[in-house]
Structure formats: C-alpha cells, structure tokens
Amino acid sequence: MSLFLKLLFRNRLAGFGAVVLGVIVLLALLTPILPLHPPNETNTANRYLRPLSDGHLLGTDHLGRDLLSRLLWGTRLSLAVGFAAALIAGLAGAAIGVIAGYFGGRTDNVTMRGIDMLMAFPYILLALAIVAVLGPGLLNALIAVAVVNIPFFARNIRGVTVGIAHREFIDAARLAGMGHTRILLTEVVPNIVPVVVIAMSTTIGWMILETAGLSFLGLGSQPPQADLGSMLGEARSALITAPHTSIVPGVMILLIVMSVNLLGDGIRDALDPRLRSGALARPMAATRVERREVPAAQGEGFLRIDALETQFQVGRRIYKAVNKVSLDLQPGECLGLIGESGSGKSVTALSVMGLVASPPGVITGGAVRLEGKDLIGAPYELLRSLRGRKVAYIFQDPLSTLHPLYRIGDQLIEAIRVHEPVSHGEAHKRAVKLLEDVRIPNAAARVRAYPHELSGGMRQRVGIAMALANDPDIIIADEPTTALDVTVQAQILALLDELRQRRGLAILFITHDFGVVGQLCDRVAVMYGGRIVETGPTQDVLEGPAHPYTKRLIACVPELGGGRRILAAIPGLPPAVDQLPEGCAFAPRCDKAQDACRRGEIELKGETRKVRCLYPEVAP
Amino acid sequence: MGGYILKRLLSAIPVLLGITVIVFLIMAMIPGDPATAILGSYATPENVARLNRFLGLDEPLWRQYFIWLGNMLQGDFGRSFALNRPVLDEILDRFSATLILAGTAFVLCALLGVIAGTISAARQYGFADKAITFVVILGISVPSFFLGMMMILIFAVQLRWFPVSGMYSIWGGGDLPDLIRHLTMPAIALSVVATGVVARLSRGAMLEVLRQDFIRTARAKGVHERRVIWGHALRAAMVSIIPVLGIQAGFVLSGAVYIEMVFQWPGVGRMLVDAILKRDILLVQGGVVFIAACYVGFNIVVDVAQAWLDPRIKT
C-alpha cells in the first residue's frame, strides 16, 4: 500500500490531480456551512455583476444570483450526480458481468448479445433516447448516464469473472457443496472489487462530463436548481455580454474532470506492473553507449570485439549481461558462441550493431571493430548504413521477427533498396533470385505471400534470404534453428554451410547446442554468466573440453542437434547476472569447486585454446 | 474481400433489428399515451381513442413493433406532430449538416490523434511526449460545449476570424469557402476530445509495437529510423488503432449534439433535443434509429478497413 502511494505521488501530475480534487471535494462538502449568499436568491438590481464586485466575489448571473454560491452548490450537485452514476453503472454492470461470466453457457450468451446491442449505439444518443422517455430532469439524466455506461462495466467484469470462475478454488468450493450465492459472495466478488474500483475511477470523469452535457442541453437539472452543466446552459445566451457567467462553471467542470482523470491515470499506472518494471519503455534506434575508455585492439581480426561490457539498468539494479567479452572473427570463418539462455551470448551478438533494446540496455565499455574501425558510439547514420549491408542478422523465431503485415517480397525489396538505389522492378527480380538461392520452391509466386502463410522452415529461409540481400561480409545468426523441428533444422544448417562456402561469408553462430556447433563451426567460444569461459578450435574442444561447464554441455548433447534437454541436464540454475558470486560464476554448480575458486578474479588463459578455470579438465 | 464484405453486411442485419427492438421498447415505456400528448390534456376520451386507433396504438405491442418496422422499411418513419411533416424528410434535411460536421471532426481526430500519438511514443519521456501528454489530458477533460463557447468568445467575438454561428451566411453565402469558415470552429471543438482519446491509445499501441521483434529486424536491415516508426511500427499499430477510430466515430456523431447547440448548427442533434423537449416521440424514435443505423454502417467500413490492413484476418 505504501509502495502504491509512493508510486502515485511520484507521478507528479497524479499528485496534482489528487490535491485539486481534494480541495474541490472539501469545498463541496463544506458548502452548506460556508457564509454564502443563498444560491437562489435573486436580485434584479444586481444583474451580471462582474467578478470581484462588492459582496459577490465571482459576480452575479442574469437574475442577480451570487455566482460563487451557485458554483459551489452546483459543484456539489455535479460531483454527487457523477459519483452516483458511476456507482450505479459500476454495481449494475458488475452484477451483470459476474452473473454472465460465472454461469456461462446460455445465460452468458444472451446477456452478452444484449450488451453488444447496447454498444451498437453511439452512447450519447442512447442517453438522449432514455431521457426522451423519462422526461427532462436531473435524476433522469443520472439514470440515463448510468445505464449507457453499464455495458462497459459488464464487459470488463465478465472477462475478469470468466478468468476466476475456472480456477481450482472455485471448483473445490463447488465440490464441497457450496451454493452458487455463497461462492459468488465469498470467492468471486472479493476478487473483482479492485477491478470495479479501477474502472470506476477511470470513468467517473466521463460521467460527470456527460451529466453536465445533458444539463447543458436543458435535459438535466431544471431551474432553479442548477448543476454546473445547466449553469453553463443558462449562461450561454449571455456569452458575449457577460462571459464570466459561462467561464466560471466551465472552468470548474474542466478542473474537476481533469483532476479526476489525472488521478485515475495515476492509480492505473501505479497498479500496472509493466510500468513499474519499465517494460513499457520503447527501445531506441541504437543501443545507448556510456563508455569511459576505449580499450586497445588486442589483435587482428576482420571483426574484433574487445572487452565488451553491456548492462541492463532497471531502476537501481544493474544486470551485467556481457562482462568484458573479447572475440574475433576472420573472413570466411564460422565462430560458434554457445551457452545457456541468460549467459549473455545473444546480447553480445546484438551489441555488435547496437541492437540491444535500450532502455534498459547500455553498452558501458569495450570496442567492436569492423575492419579496424570502432563501431561503439559511432554516429547512428554510419551504424545504419552498415546494418544489413556489411553485417546482417538472422534471428530466432521468424514468425515474430518478420513483419506480419508486409508481404515477404516487399520485406526483401525494402532490405535491398535501403542500401542500394535500384528500381523497384530490379529489386523485385533480385528478391525472387534470393528466394531461389535459399531454395524456396516456386519463388516467383511466394514473394506475394505473407509470413503467416509459410511454414516455420520456409519463414526461416526468408529470414536468411533477407540477411543475404545486400551480400554482407558477416552474418550473425542468433539461434536460427532453435524454433524449428529437427529435420528442418538440419536443412537450414546445410543451407547456411553451403552459402558460407559459396559466398565466403563469416558467420557468428549463436546457439545452446553443441551438436549444431560441431556441424558448422571452425571455432567455438563458450559463455557462462556473461563471460567467455573457454574458447578453441571446435574439434579440439569437442574432443577434450577443458572447462567443467563445457564438458557438461557436451555430455548432454543427444546424437545430433535438437537438444533442448540440455538445460535440464545440468544441475542447478544459470546465475542471475545481477548478483554474480565472487570468483568463478560456475562454482555453485561445479563438483570440482575448491575454496580458491570462490576468491578473486580467474583469468582466461592459454594460446589457441583458452580456459577460465583453476582446475581445468585438460591442460589448455 | 468481396465475400468478407458480404458476410459483414449480412451480420449487420441482426444488429439493426436489435437496435429497432431496443428503441421501440424504450419508447414503449413512455408513461401516458402519445395521443394525449398530441391532443393536449383537454381532449375528450373519444378523440383520444380515435387517434389511438389511427396511430395503431390499440394493437398488441408486438404487432405495433412489426407495423412500425414494416413502415420504416418502406421509408415511412411516421409524421412529426410538432413540425407537421414526415419524420424522414426532416431527418434527411438535417442529416447532411451533421454529416459534414461530424465527418470533418472525425478526419481531424483520426489524423491529428494518430500523428500526435506516434510522435509521443517515438519520443517517449522526451519533451514532445510530455507536451503532447499534457495537451491530451487537457483535451479529454474539457467539455466540448464549453470549449466551443470559449472559441466563439475568442476567435469570433474578439478576433473576428470566424463567424459566431450557423452553417452559411444569410447574405451572399452558400459557397464552399463560406461553409469552411463556418465549419472550422465547430469541427475543431467537436474533435478535441476524440483527438485526445485517439492520441492516447495510439501512443500505447505504438509503444507496444515498438518492442516487438520485427521492429528489431527492420533496424537490423538498416531501415532508417523514420521509416521504422512511421512505416513498420505505425502499420502494425494501426491494427489496434482502427477499432478505436470506429468508437470515436460514434462519439463525434452523437457528440455533435452539443456542438450543434452551441454553434446553432442545423443538424440532427439539435433536432433531437428540440424533439425531446417538445415530446415529439416519433421524431426522436426515427432520429435515433437513423443515426444508430448509420453508425452500424460505419462500423462495417471500419471492419473492412481492418481486414484490408491485416491479412491475418480470414476474409
């Protein structure tokens, strides 16, 4: 609760709304005991007095009635009516929603059909129709506004109730012989109260506005009684000669509705877990860079990653996803980067072209050099011109990584045309050719397909074709076969291998599967807890893993590929990268761990083969 | 696509029937009988009975409904007793004015709302986002009728940029520029709330989409950020924005009532309010059914647009 209030007031606008609304409600409550003129006391000698005149702080209206007094009494009335309408709509809507959602079946069907019908009306129109029947009057306007809002509540609450009605404790209660009424009252209702309250707090502003509107039209409160809407309606004829009589009630409505809306938004935001965790932040065009120093290049390499550090900063917590990782890739070479999920392998790969979602991602150190030129912190335009042209990506799940609403041909054509000023027709020809290159049958027709019309394997071929569109030098493949079944997986791997041979591509291949690495990669680097723990030529590592973690990974490869069982096969969980232990990150899961392993920094040692372990399985 | 449109048209029939039932039932709940309302309280019982028979009010309720429905299908919405002319004629005369007003307001709210929401999302937490968010809050909280009055005060009375009210000038008016001068203020006043709602939802939809994997793919291809936002992301976000636009269309169509009152705009909204105050039931009944039917029709257009935009919807 205190967290809730803190979040609410951290949102300054919501706090402002709460204060304004508080003052208005307080004034409305105190109105009867404040020293005011009677609101209906007419005095034709004092018509249309301006604000700040003697004895009438806000002036008077067309009958010489004190505006301040009428304003406060009107506010009282408007607030009461708005609140009552929200309460009635909320309760009636919730009752309908609960009954429909709980009993389901035909009850649900019939009720919801009726609700849909009501929602087919533009709702101010429905309110007018109801007032037409009941006749003008404040109470009738209240009823009309409440009724037209019932469908909204009924629908919301029904949805929530359906979710609750199928939980175990409801079934248990039913089996225990509890009656429907008791189950509804003890199990269902308590769970939906918060939802009703939130829905009410976000709609009460509307209700005040709508009743004011009906009164403004002359269909709500009738003279001499006046709410804010009818004050505005009466003042309309004198808009030009005495504008203050309109401005005073109008501004009051605006203040009330605005403060209610601000507060309602604040409440909703404070209760939204996604906002709390910052999960609704939008990723920027390139990853944010906060780098103090640029490390010297530690050697040659077509693509060199030196001491790369990428973090996720969520609130005050820092997750070191990539911790001083160095890698190099030669032209035409395939390097496998392997590790469990959460080891930082994907983040490493995405950091190369600044594609780590930011916020929360930040590159805090290191360098990524392409042909000797550092890309970290490079101007966006340079980065963009390299993306897809020099370094292209293939992602894991092509269903979510291809745009669902564009034809695959158009996506390919776009990929070509962002880097090369060729005509649409030319690009189209090349798109078809690309699809043929990745062995998509009937390519000329398939360019018109949408991603959802293709099978998973075909989609991934499209993903590969898109990566090849500009004949890049490097392809970074981020688990490109994980979402596919085993036979398709083998085909895709064979395709990648063939393309590599034919086009002289360098590939950085990210996977959690040693079987895949064995088929494709020249060298392999093993990541654990954001660091490289072992690297070397694939064959050597496979035959004699030096790091205990590598050994385990290899041990649980099934015959070929398809090894999602790996994760379960290693006892213990991968470390959370916001609280890495001192010393070796693998120590809690390692059966060779000694005291020395838990102290100090352990270095990555060796020449062509390197390992970060005090007691390696074989000497590197 | 053609098949989908036909299917959608057919599915509108039960909705339209439902609307007539609801309107009929609401109107049947009116206390007292219309004959007395028409003839006044001094009418003799014989006269009331004769008029009731003439109006078909001595029949059972369900027969009354079918007679009413049958007549409407033939274009006979009854006669307005206050205006002494056929209801449909009156509605059709007025409806074009409302359509011009609401249509303009709708186009404004759709364009400005989507643009503002997209900018807001693209610059999340930046200055533009904060400024837009603030204006939006203000926009959705201001009563349109009050806004209209203030606009009259400032732009018509003080600055004299626009005429105070009406649809055409009495002398020498009637052409398009004249209409536009009269239309500007009411259309803006009517669109403000809807623009706010659309902007807000567009922002949310865009933020949702911008985190999706296919946006990262677009960036990885080297697509320019401007095109990522206004092309890839907005296109995908439109799928959830369009239904909101449908709801807002209903909102501007019925919210036109207030604006027509403030600006003396000769539309159906004002006609309805007058009819309610005069208890001219047939006119209210006809007007409500007519507007609701238009709204149903518009929603079909929205659904078709949605299906055209999203190939995943089975057509």
Ligand code: SF4
């Ligand atoms: S350093 Fe120690 S704990 Fe870590 S892997 Fe090697 S033996 Fe195991």
